[in-house]
Amino acid sequence: MVKDNIVKVKERISLICSKINLNPDTVTIIAASKNRTTEQIKEVIETGINDIGENRVQEALVKFAEYRALNTGYRVKWHLVGHLQTNKAKDAVGIFDLIQSVDSLRLAAEIDKQAAKINKIQDVLIEVKTSPEATKFGLKPQESIEIIKEIAKLKNINIQGLMTIAPIVDIPDKARPYFRMLREIQSKVNHELRTTNSELRTLSMGMTDDFQVAIQEGANMVRLGRAIFGE
Numbered sequence: 248m249v250k251d252n253i254v255k256v257k258e259r260i261s262l263i264c265s266k267i268n269l270n271p272d273t274v275t276i277i278a279a280s281k282n283r284t285t286e287q288i289k290e291v292i293e294t295g296i297n298d299i300g301e302n303r304v305q306e307a308l309v310k311f312a313e314y315r316a317l318n319t320g321y322r323v324k325w326h327l328v329g330h331l332q333t334n335k336a337k338d339a340v341g342i343f344d345l346i347q348s349v350d351s352l353r354l355a356a357e358i359d360k361q362a363a364k365i366n367k368i369q370d371v372l373i374e375v376k377t378s379p380e381a382t383k384f385g386l387k388p389q390e391s392i393e394i395i396k397e398i399a400k401l402k403n404i405n406i407q408g409l410m411t412i413a414p415i416v417d418i419p420d421k422a423r424p425y426f427r428m429l430r431e432i433q434s435k436v437n438h439e440l441r442t443t444n445s446e447l448r449t450l451s452m453g454m455t456d457d458f459q460v461a462i463q464e465g466a467n468m469v470r471l472g473r474a475i476f477g478e
C-alpha cells in the first residue's frame with residue numbers, strides 16, 4: 248500500500264519535472280508522518296524515502312527512539328514541519344536534522360542557544376505565512392527579509408531556505424500565488440545576503456493536493472502525508 252503510493256507519487260513528480268525540464272532527483276520528498284506509527288515510518292524508509300517530517304516534538308521524540316531501537320541500518324533525516332514552542336527548542340535541537348518552522352527571531356535565538364550548548368550547527372528553514380488565512384504561524388512576508396537577516400547572524404544556526412503552507416483551495420492552481428510569493432522572497436533575501444556566504448536554496452512547499460503546482464513554482468522539497476500513507 249505505502250510502497251504503491253510512493254511509486255505513484257514518484258511517477259507524478261517525474262511527469263511534472265519532465266514538463267519543466269527538471270531532474271526529479273532535485274526534489275526531496277518529505278514523508279509527513281504525523282499521527283502515523285513508527286512501523287509505517289519504517290515501511291516508508293525501506294521504500295527509499297530518507298526524510299521524515301513530524302509536527303510535534305513530543306510525538307517525534309517517541310518515534311525517534313522507537314525507530315532507533317529497530318536498528319534498520321537506514322540513514323534517516325528528521326524534519327520538524329509543525330510549529331515549535333520556544334520551551335521545546337532544546338528537545339527539537341536534540342533530534343531534528345532540519346527545523347522547518349522557525350517563525351520568529353525569539354525562537355531562532357533560543358534554537359541558537361540550545362544548539363551552541365551541544366556544539367551543533369542547526370539547519371533550519373524560515374516559515375513564511377504567505378496567505379493570511381492558511382495558518383497561524385510564519386513570518387509576515389513584509390517583515391520576513393529584515394528578520395531573516397537578523398537570524399542569519401546567529402552563529403549556531405544555518406538557514407537553508409524557506410517553508411510555507413498554502414491555504415486549502417478547491418483547485419490546486421489557486422495555491423500558485425502563495426508558492427510564487429515564497430520564491431520571490433527567496434530571491435530578495437538572497438540578493439540582500441549576497442555579501443555574506445549564506446544562500447537560501449531550499450523551498451519547502453507543496454503537500455498532497457498541490458505539490459505539482461509547487462514544483463512548477465520552484466519547490467525542491469515537498470511534504471507529503473496522504474499521498475504516501477493514504478487518507
Ligand SMILES: *Cc1c(COP(=O)(O)O)cnc(C)c1O
Pocket residue numbers: 279281302328329412454455456470471472473474
Ligand atoms: C500534515 C502536513 C503535511 C502533509 O499534508 P498532506 O496534505 O497530507 O500531504 C505537510 N506539511 C505540514 C506542515 C503538515 O502539517
